[in-house]
Amino acid sequence: MSTTTMKYAVTDSLMMLRRSMLHIARYPSMTLPLIIGPIVFLFLFVYVFGGTLGAGLDGSSGGRADYVNYVTPGILLLTVAGAATATAVSVATDMTQGIVARFRTMSIFRPSLLTGHVLGSVIQTLLSVAVVLGVAVAIGFRPNANPAEWLAAVGILTMLIFAITWVAVIMGLVSDTVETASNLPMLLMLLPFFGSGFVPTDSMPGWLAAIAENQPFTPVMETLRGLLMGTEMGNSPWIAMAWCAGITAAAFAGSVALLNREPGR
Incomplete structure (x- = not known):
């Protein structure tokens, strides 16, 4: 990529980021569910199930005090997964309402149409995670x-x-309607539940434990627990980074390919 192309790529991406941030600011109804949903789950699992689930944690005295320390990383990842819905809907809205077709006719660095969505969503998700963490x-x-x-x-x-945001971009690009785009990311929200987000994987049946231990969210949650609470991490940080890098690279390539396809194909 030449210096001139790089300059246009950065400029156009920043312009699209500004557009994305203005959209987020004007429609807070897209951000509030990203915060309220995980907080509801946090209260549900800590105050309704926490007493029982906390008693089953290894090496703890049991109860809600121990369980809130265990479950918070899972809730944070639930926030990340939930934020994918807003990204998918935003991308699908652009694709179905003709704005992307208009951008195609302009002299613009085409991937910036997506990077603006991604950067805006990353900022939005980090702010949502910070609020949920404060409540925790x-x-x-x-x-x-x-x-x-x-x-x-x-x-x-x-x-x-x-990584998850780029996956959400693909979901938005392949959706024929905004309604479809709003439903597809629900699959991502299951991953913290089918991982170590709410109970240890060794409490699961063997076949389910194997799935839970070999999906991308579990090493991230174990890494967060190790960093924030001092628990044993093992190889989780390296596995987590490998998952994130691989998913990001694959989803970015897929997103650009889908964006560059001819309309109607």
Whole structure:
């Protein structure tokens, strides 16, 4: 990529990011569910199920105090998965309402149509995660991480957000309607449940534990617990980063290919 092309790529991407941020600011109804939904799950699992589930955690005294420390990383990833809906809907709206067709006729770095959505969604998701984390702290989540560990936790979360957001972009591109785009990301929200988000994987049947331990969300959650709570991480950080990098690369390539296809194909 030449210097001139790189300049246009950055300029156009920033322009599309500004468009995305203005859209987010004007339609807060798309952001509120990203925050309210995970907070409802947090209260549900801590105050309704926490007493029983906390008693089943290895190496703990049991109860809600231990369970809120265990479940918070899972809730944070549930927030990330839920944010994919807003991204998919935004992309599908652009594709179905003709704005992308108009951009195709302009001299613009075409992938910037997608990077604007992705960067805006990453910012929106990080803000949502921060709010949910604040609520978790208010009801008893007590991380013991130092500044470096907090920075690493934010880094791994950001990597996952990039990966999931690019997957959401694909969902928006392949959807014929906005309604379809709003439903497809629901599949992503199941991953924290079918992982170590709410109960340890060793409490599951063997076949389900194998699925839970070999999907992308589980190593991220184990890494977050290790960084924030000091639990054993093993190889989880490296596995988590490999998952995030692989998903991001594959989803980015797929998104660009779908965007460049001829209309109607």
